[in-house]
Structures are given as C-alpha cells and as structure tokens.
C-alpha cells in the first residue's frame with residue numbers, strides 16, 4: 242500500500258508528535274468522513290482548448306491513433322463549457338462542480354462598483370502594511386498577501402477529507418494554490434516576478450516607435466559603443482524604498498566584431514550566444530536591501546547581431562527553488578521538481594503571445610519557445626505518471642490553447658491576416674500539437690491498469706476570431722452610454738470620458754455587461770427591481786438582434802441574463818448580462834478595459850486569431866473516457882461529482898453537476 246505510506250508522511254509532516262505516538266495505522270489517521278475505495282484511480286489529462294471538431298476530423302483521418310483507440314474502448318463526446326467560456330471560468334466550473342454563481346469567477350476581469358475600476362479576477366493582493374518588516378521578508382513578496390478569489394471547495398480538498406491523495410498539476414485559476422496538503426502546482430493566473438501576466442524585455446538598436454505601453458512587455462532602444470551594449474533589466478518594485486522604485490540589474494553585451502556572436506555578462510554570469518540561439522535559464526537576484534534579494538529566472542534570445550542588434554529577454558519567472566510567492570502546495574513540491582528538472586517555467590501561461598503579437602518574436606521563434614514549454618511539460622508528466630500509484634493525477638497542458646490562439650490565421654482562409662505562403666509553412670502547427678497530445682495519451686494508456694478511470698478533457702473548443710465588437714460603442718450608439726466629451730471618444734481607458742450621471746450600462750472584461758445600478762454603483766442611475774429588470778431584457782434583446790453591416794451576421798448570438806443562467810450564493814456579484822459572441826466574433830482588444838472606440842465593429846488584425854470567448858454552444862470542449870458515458874450532454878461541472886463518485890464519495894450539496902457514468 243504505497244499510497245498510504247505517502248499519505249501518512251504528508252499528514253505526519255503537518256501534525257504534532259501526538260499523532261506519531263499513535264503509530265502509523267492508516268485507520269487512525271483517516272478522518273471519519275467516509276470510506277474510500279482504495280483500488281480506484283483517476284488520471285485526467287486537461288488539454289486546454291482542444292477542439293472536438295478538429296479532434297474528430299484528425300481521428301477519422303487516422304492521425305491520432307491513441308485518441309481513436311480510447312474512443313473505441315470507451316466514449317467520446319462534446320463537453321459543455323461555461324458561460325462565458327473563458328479558461329479561468331471554465332476550469333473553476335470543473336474544480337468546484339458549480340457555475341460562476343457558486344464560485345464567483347465570472348470573467349478575467351471583475352470591476353469595483355465603487356470606483357468603476359477593473360480588478361483582476363484570479364488573485365487579490367491585500368496590502369498588509371504590517372508585514373513589510375525586516376524580520377519577515379521572504380514571504381509574502383513585497384509585504385503583500387495574495388489570496389485566491391475563487392469560492393467553494395476544490396475537488397482535491399474534498400478528496401483530502403477522505404484521505405485520497407491527489408496531484409494537481411497547473412490547474413488554471415488556482416493561484417495562489419488553494420490550501421491543501423495535496424501536491425499542487427499553480428498554473429494560469431500565476432504572475433511573473435514583476436507581478437504581471439507577462440513582461441518581456443526587448444533591446445534593439447533598430448529605430449522603433451517606442452510605444453509607452455505595448456501590453457505585455459517593454460522595448461528598449463540601445464546603442465553600441467566599442468562593440469558593447471550597456472543596459473539593464475527591470476525587476477520588481479522595491480517595497481523597502483519609500484518611493485517604491487523599480488529594482489533593476491545592469492548587464493553588458495559584448496558583440497564579436499566579426500562573427501554573429503555575443504557574450505552577455507549579468508551578475509557574475511557570463512554566457513555566449515550565437516545569433517538565433519536561446520540561453521538556458523539564467524538565475525537573477527534582485528537586491529532589495531543589503532541582506533535580502535528576490536530571485537527570478539529568465540531566458541535570453543539573441544535574435545540578431547547585425548546590421549541591427551536585437552536581444553529578447555523572456556518574462557522573469559518566479560524561481561521555483563526559492564519561490565518568492567506561493568506557487569505550490571506543499572511549498573516543497575516546487576522545490577522537489579526544481580531539484581529533479583532544474584529551473585522551470587512557473588509563470589501561469591508561459592508562452593509569450595505578446596512578443597509574437599508585437600513582432601518581437603516571429604512564428605518560428607515563438608514555436609521554439611513554446612516547444613521548450615511543451616518538452617518540459619512532457620518530461621514532468623513522465624515523472625508524475627511513473628509515480629502515480631493511487632488516488633488522482635490531474636495534468637494540464639497549455640500549448641494546445643496557445644498555439645490555436647496564435648496560429649488559427651494559418652488555417653482560416655477568411656482571416657484578415659491569412660497569407661498562403663505562411664499558411665503553407667505553418668498550417669500544420671495546430672495539427673502537430675494534437676499529434677503530440679496523442680503521444681502523451683498513448684503513454685498514459687500504456688501505464689494505467691484496469692482500475693484507473695482515464696479522462697481526457699478540454700475546457701472549451703476553438704473558433705476563428707475575425708471581427709471584433711465594441712460593446713461600449715454599441716451601448717453609446719443605442720443611447721445607453723454617454724460621454725463627457727464626444728470628440729475624445731476612443732482615446733481613454735477605464736471610462737475616464739464617461740458621464741455616469743447619464744449612463745445606464747457599461748461593459749468590462751471579455752464578456753460582461755453591467756447596469757449602472759443605483760445603490761450598487763457609486764454613481765448608479767437605474768433603480769434596482771422592475772426598472773433594471775426591464776432594461777436588462779431590452780438590452781439583451783437588442784444585442785441579439787444587432788447585425789454586422791459588413792457581413793449581415795449577428796455578432797452577438799446569445800446575451801445571457803445572469804440570474805437566468807447562474808445558481809449559487811454569488812449570483813448578485815455577476816455581470817448583469819454575459820455576451821455570447823457568434824462564430825468569428827469576439828470583444829475587441831480595447832473594450833475589456835473600459836474604452837469606447839469610435840467604431841462598433843472592426844477587423845481583428847492581431848496574430849491572436851483564434852479564440853473561445855463566444856457563446857458556449859459554438860465551442861464545446863472534448864470528453865474522452867475509458868468508460869461508457871451515460872449522461873445525455875455532460876458539462877464541465879458534471880465531471881467533479883463524477884470524480885468523487887469513482888472514489889465512493891457522495892457529492893456535496895452545493896455542486897450542481899451530476900455524475901456521467
């Protein structure tokens with residue numbers, strides 16, 4: 242009973258000597274919640290964004306033999322996603338067995354009705370001034386405490402009650418990791434060392450129109466003097482300085498006068514890169530006060546030496562060996578992986594889609610980076626698979642999602658960016674990642690025994706994103722949103738130009754629309770009750786009827802009224818309307834942050850050309866199981882009680898889903 246041994250160890254590690262004195266009998270350590278079925282195991286592959294249509298096509302073409310075999314042995318169907326189908330929302334449905342009304346993650350962005358400012362929905366940073374103390378520096382970083390905003394219990398916490406071990410690898414939206422003794426590593430939502438979702442640095446001699454905020458990184462103009470570039474790498478804000486200045490590390494690049502080679506010297510570390518070469522992980526120590534530093538890791542990529550110098554530095558990831566922020570439970574899990582594999586990607590979504598969108602990395606370079614991520618992920622999977630002998634293993638892959646976002650333009654002839662030459666070169670990128678996942682599945686099927694329930698799932702599918710919709714501009718056009726200065730339309734974020742005294746509705750985030758409600762919003766004008774109810778229905782109806790003059794299509798397929806589609810204790814905190822876009826449409830890039838552009842509709846000319854923030858019926862996820870699926874149309878929140886049922890645990894009453902077997 243190897244599993245029990247590990248379990249005992251975990252428990253004993255966290256209890257006092259009293260339990261040790263009782264001996265190591267598992268009966269004594271098991272709580273009284275119920276009996277567990279020790280034989281059964283559950284292995285879940287969470288393949289973000291894997292699309293059922295593409296999967297089916299390639300299965301039928303014989304390109305995905307392992308998927309096909311699993312389909313034949315068990316079952317395959319479409320998996321209902323969340324409203325809205327954004328990853329943090331969708332995975333939270335799966336984690337809690339509830340919908341957003343229960344777990345309170347409604348969108349990437351929430352808003353504060355007091356200030357009308359956006360709030361990042363995953364983690365909350367609490368300014369605990371008292372913890373900025375010299376005696377207590379290591380944790381939490383910058384003297385601030387981070388807290389998970391997702392409500393409800395995660396299924397691995399319930400498993401823990403019944404003494405069933407679980408390893409949960411990079412579950413999206415689980416940062417900081419929910420409190421547990423189970424092995425968990427945080428994923429999507431985990432910031433870089435700067436505290437952002439992405440912060441690349443790009444150093445070049447090429448004249449670039451330096452945009453103040455390109456979103457996701459910074460471009461630095463540098464000069465070469467005597468074959469040397471002297472510059473610096475920005476780090477986290479220093480909380481110990483009164484003005485909270487940015488920390489930074491100076492570094493020098495020595496350029497070979499003849500060959501396309503350069504030597505980089507940073508903090509006593511020296512390494513040589515050829516043009517087109519990536520460095521291994523480089524450790525950085527940002528000095529905060531003489532005795533304390535915050536540690537990060539990053540990769541350098543020498544893009545070009547001549548005629549223009551171009552050097553890319555990846556986001557500085559939290560160093561898993563000495564994590565400055567909580568990235569795993571127990572804390573030693575991240576350290577254990579680091580000992581085994583060396584430094585690894587800890588940032589939530591590691592692939593630098595922003596660098597690709599800003600032409601800092603090209604398609605090939607982005608894929609090189611994503612391949613590092615994928616290879617690391619596969620190696621760690623092998624490690625976890627080898628020691629998986631009891632309970633549950635959930636393993637997550639992000640490359641499926643990221644590659645579809647960025648390379649959809651190469652398989653979509655109607656994409657504004659479609660280029661047949663590029664398509665010939667990169668048109669197979671998405672297929673290739675499905676093939677990689679097929680290999681991963683094959684490894685899983687080799688390893689498991691007959692008592693293991695194997696679930697392969699995705700949180701949503703994919704759709705082209707060709708045209709973008711500006712909900713705030715639409716609201717303005719229809720008289721629901723008023724500006725202070727008409728001529729300033731489209732220039733400001735965060736509704737800085739909005740006249741709240743005359744505004745009835747506004748939109749924040751990727752799918753949310755809010756009524757400016759009296760008593761809730763600080764400058765609300767719409768009375769709650771019948772007046773608001775009528776307005777919500779009116780706007781929802783008009784949104785669904787609106788047509789794109791250029792294509793004749795309806796950009797908004799469904800406008801969901803929150804209280805019709807959500808259940809749970811947090812329905813009141815939801816946006817009033819959740820916009821479900823039609824195939825090919827999504828919210829624009831500027832609207833989520835409170836901008837009111839001049840046009841209601843625009844072409845999407847970003848390389849980010851595939852998306853999933855549409856109506857859920859357009860983009861279901863996948864579900865493959867090595868058992869027969871009895872449920873009519875299973876959804877993400879049905880998998881949670883299914884997992885518990887496998888282990889003989891009755892579902893908690895707050896879960897809205899039903900077991901699928």
Ligand SMILES: [Zn+2]
Nearest residue numbers: 290328642646
């Ligand atoms: Zn995605």
